[in-house]
Amino acid sequence: MVKQTQTMTTSEWEIMRVIWTLGEATSRQVIRVMAKKTDWSPSTIKTLITRLQAKGYLTDNGAIRDRLYLPTVAEHEAMTATLSRTFHAMCAMCVGQALVDVLATTPLSKHDITHLQDTLQTKYAQAPDRIACDCMPHQQEEIAHHDK
Amino acid sequence: MVKQTQTMTTSEWEIMRVIWTLGEATSRQVIRVMAKKTDWSPSTIKTLITRLQAKGYLTDNGAIRDRLYLPTVAEHEAMTATLSRTFHAMCAMCVGQALVDVLATTPLSKHDITHLQDTLQTKYAQAPDRIACDCMPHQQEEIAHHDK
DNA sequence: GACTTTAGTCTACAACTGTAGATTATAAAA
């Protein structure tokens, strides 16, 4: 089983969120924080930290004990990477509509909304009238999809 | 290892895209289509179909042979469900900015953009000035995140 | 009816994930 690009699992992602927020953290700190949200054992958290290091998402300050773990990727980078992958895996033709639905229930600040509006407005001029379905190799099959 | 909600894996998702597009399909059809995009063996595709059935994402018309497989969930439902899960796993405070970045490179039609704009405009009135970071249990920790 | 094709089912297996106990080593306390 040849695994392509390493990705963070959902559990690993939760650990990263804590470390991203703190900037750097010891395993003890992560364990302390996670204890409030989950019932994971300290061992589980240490395992996840080790795996995150193996995957290259964390480094450490080299201390033998009370070691500090640091992210090698910014949270923001990781988020856009994940979202891009997610969108790319989906039917290009349907992404827009799905986004409409999801945005409706996603909490966004006025600031976020303004930025999104700016982005959309900028895109509008160059935007095509329709995006082709890319679910199947052939172009004409996209029509079938459309007719669904 | 107690698995929560069943989810589609990326490989399974690719199979579903074909079947969603065709509306219903025999394994042979799926194999034929996938042969153009991947080098998966017919066996692999049959395994994936079986797993999708086990997970409840596909049913079939009961035929002994040349059986037709049908989605039990609309593509659109599956997409919004996946996107919701993805967003919920991420820092609520950062989602807006990440979306700005990703939308910039996501192909959208004029129609999509208009709809998104409508949605955003509707949200604006009730939108808060800021979304709190939900990476850690305590409220004050969100400040640390903000200061990053 | 024997033969060929191929759809569907079974079995397989390694890597990845979720989850965590056992062991080792280091620093702090007594």
Add this chain to the structure above:
DNA sequence: TTTTATAATCTACAGTTGTAGACTAAAGTC
């Protein structure tokens, strides 16, 4: 210095996923 607490490492194990060969059973062909 012996003891104690606990980081860090090792080992473990079942369920999931990627990937596919082997086997069984229909359906069509000669």
